[in-house]
Amino acid sequence: MLMMDLSAIEETTTEAHPLVDSISGVIGLAGTHKGVLAIHLPHRVAIAITSNFLGMDVDAMNSDVEDAVGELANMLGGNVKAILSEKGRDINLSMPTTISGRHYDYQPNKDAERIFIQFRCEPGEFAIELQLEK
Amino acid sequence: MEDEFDIASEIVKGAQDVFSTMLMIELESEDALFNKGCEIQSNLTSMIGLGGGIRGVLAIHCPATVAKAITSGFLGMEVLELDDDVKDAIGEIANMVAGNLKVAYATIAINIELAIPTSIVGESFNMSGAAKSQRIIVPLKMNGEQFWIELMYVVN
Numbered sequence A: 001m002l003m004m005d006l007s008a009i010e011e012t013t014t015e016a017h018p019l020v021d022s023i024s025g026v027i028g029l030a031g032t033h034k035g036v037l038a039i040h041l042p043h044r045v046a047i048a049i050t051s052n053f054l055g056m057d058v059d060a061m062n063s064d065v066e067d068a069v070g071e072l073a074n075m076l077g078g079n080v081k082a083i084l085s086e087k088g089r090d091i092n093l094s095m096p097t098t099i100s101g102r103h104y105d106y107q108p109n110k111d112a113e114r115i116f117i118q119f120r121c122e123p124g125e126f127a128i129e130l131q132l133e134k
Numbered sequence B: 001m002e003d004e005f006d007i008a009s010e011i012v013k014g015a016q017d018v019f020s021t022m023l024m025i026e027l028e029s030e031d032a033l034f035n036k037g038c039e040i041q042s043n044l045t046s047m048i049g050l051g052g053g054i055r056g057v058l059a060i061h062c063p064a065t066v067a068k069a070i071t072s073g074f075l076g077m078e079v080l081e082l083d084d085d086v087k088d089a090i091g092e093i094a095n096m097v098a099g100n101l102k103v104a105y106a107t108i109a110i111n112i113e114l115a116i117p118t119s120i121v122g123e124s125f126n127m128s129g130a131a132k133s134q135r136i137i138v139p140l141k142m143n144g145e146q147f148w149i150e151l152m153y154v155v156n
Helices: A042-053 A063-083 B007-023 B064-075 B084-106
Strands: A007-012 A019-031 A035-042 A092-094 A097-109 A113-121 A124-133 B044-052 B054-062 B112-114 B118-128 B134-142 B145-155
Touching: A019 A042, A019 B044, A019 B054, A019 B064, A035 A063, A042 A063, A042 A124, A063 A092, A063 A097, A063 B118, A092 B064, A124 B084, A124 B145, B007 B064, B007 B084, B007 B118, B007 B134, B007 B145, B044 B084, B054 B084, B064 B084, B064 B134, B064 B145
Parallel strands: none
Antiparallel strands: A007 A113, A019 A035, A019 A092, A019 A097, A035 A124, A092 B044, A097 B118, A113 A124, B044 B054, B044 B112, B044 B118, B054 B145, B134 B145
16 A cells, blocks of 8 residues: 555553654444554654655645544554454444644553554654553 | 434533533533534543444543543542543543443434543644544533533444
8 A cells, every 4th residue: 555664663562652743543443342543653754654645745744644644544443353353244443533743642541451563664663552442 | 313313412411411420510511513623622632432333433622620620520539630540530431421422322223332442641632533524522611611522423
């Protein structure tokens, strides 16, 4: 989709730090498994990914970037759904939303199991996290 | 039938029900805003995904003072900082308001499943939904202080 190579650099279950100049794409999973998937991207990485996504230069944060990040969350959520449930039929995805800001904390749910994976691609690093109800 | 279903008033009813039973506080509501933005001052937003008959997200946007007041009422002790207790309390409120909305939708034969709540804490951030989604914002007041419940959704 994006023609970018990715490498996973770290997997933890505890990572939590403030997100600075970042955007998060968030999507909920409901049904036999309940959870939330989020992708956290620094603005410059999100802008670079959106440029590849749309095949045109994007040079600032705008609604195209929000839509692209939301769509990424949607696609990742679709993959997780298919892994957790046969053909994904017992899990429904919520609508993807994006959170964007200069400084914010994305908080895990106390009662959820959490996986946090840091990735690296050419424009920089980003993270994907999945929380599932225990 | 769906035309007669007033989502905004169901959200208000659901929120009033949660606040009166859990916190013994009567909420005042103002006119809901449909598909337009408004000035939202949030230091803590808890959101929960909805899937099934509608795909959406319900979010509660609270200034720090309101988030702490709700949590204090919830726990029966004074809360001074936006700590884990506050995130969990507002997340739980979001979960319960969404649960009431699920029950309301069931009366018009629309089945909704809930995801789990997550919270965002910060000084300056904003939230947006999918490009073609419907957006309803309900301004509410608790003891004179404003907070907001927002529903963004698309009908499947």
